Amino acid sequence: MGTRLDRIRLERFAGAGERLARAVTAASVSFGRGLLWLLAAIIVGCGIWMLLPLSKGNTTEPVKSDFKSDLAAVEPATPGDAAAAVPPTAEAQAAAELDHLRISSQTWRRGGLGSKALVTFTLRNDNDYAVRDVEIVCAFVRRDGTPLTVRSRVLTDTVGMKSRKTFARIPVGYVNVNADQAKCSLVAARRA
Numbered sequence: 001m002g003t004r005l006d007r008i009r010l011e012r013f014a015g016a017g018e019r020l021a022r023a024v025t026a027a028s029v030s031f032g033r034g035l036l037w038l039l040a041a042i043i044v045g046c047g048i049w050m051l052l053p054l055s056k057g058n059t060t061e062p063v064k065s066d067f068k069s070d071l072a073a074v075e076p077a078t079p080g081d082a083a084a085a086v087p088p089t090a091e092a093q094a095a096a097e098l099d100h101l102r103i104s105s106q107t108w109r110r111g112g113l114g115s116k117a118l119v120t121f122t123l124r125n126d127n128d129y130a131v132r133d134v135e136i137v138c139a140f141v142r143r144d145g146t147p148l149t150v151r152s153r154v155l156t157d158t159v160g161m162k163s164r165k166t167f168a169r170i171p172v173g174y175v176n177v178n179a180d181q182a183k184c185s186l187v188a189a190r191r192a
Contacts, residue, residue, distance in 0.1 A: 098189060100125065101123070101124070101125050101126070101127065101134070101189055102124050103136075103186060104121075104122045104123075104164065105121060105122045106182075106184050107119075108120070108138070108172075108182040111171065112171075115175070116172075117138065117140065117174075117175045117182065118171055118172070119170050119172050120169055120170070121167055121184060123164060123165050124163075125159040125161060125164065126162060127161055130158050130160045130161050130192035131189040131190065131191060132156065132158040132159070132190055132191075133154055133188075133189065133190045135152060135153070135154045135188040136153055136172075136184050136186055136187065137151070137184065137187050138152075139185075140179035141182075143180040143181070148175070149174075149179060152172075152187065153170060153171075153173070158192045
């Protein structure tokens with residue numbers, strides 16, 4: 001009789017162990033599936049977040065103006081400024097240098113994993129003298145024309161008189177990922 005009771009107790013113990021093992025296996029499978037669903041939800045959420053346009057609260061307000069007119073505008077100096085000591089002939093000379101200096105063709109592409117702008121353009125100098133330290137400003141806009149980023153760059157190379165020079169893949173700086181078009185303009189140049 002003692003042996004029969006031992007067998008019943010052992011069978012109950014073995015049955016409880018099997019039930020426990022099944023419960024642990026079922027729990028681990030359902031936990032693993034839950035983690036996979038959570039991971040899938042996070043990936044889908046991030047994808048949707050990347051596709052949505054940025055709200056006005058997260059970005060700075062874009063400047064609505066004509067970039068070319070802003071670049072060409074010169075603020076008048078007040079009499080107390082040190083800039084008033086500069087003779088107006090220097091400003092007139094700088095404007096005259098830019099009159100015969102222009103960008104004849106330009107393209108741009110992305111570099112640096114899509115975050116940097118590389119600009120290729122041809123600078124044409126119709127002056128009777130060489131120019132150097134040419135400063136350009138590139139304005140990047142969205143597809144709908146909304147301004148995004150403005151970057152400037154000074155090129156220390158010299159462009160000979162009555163000649164043209166092509167600058168290939170000049171890194172202008174970091175640009176917004178939504179930038180679709182670029183327009184570069186000349187700001188300043190010095191006589192070489």
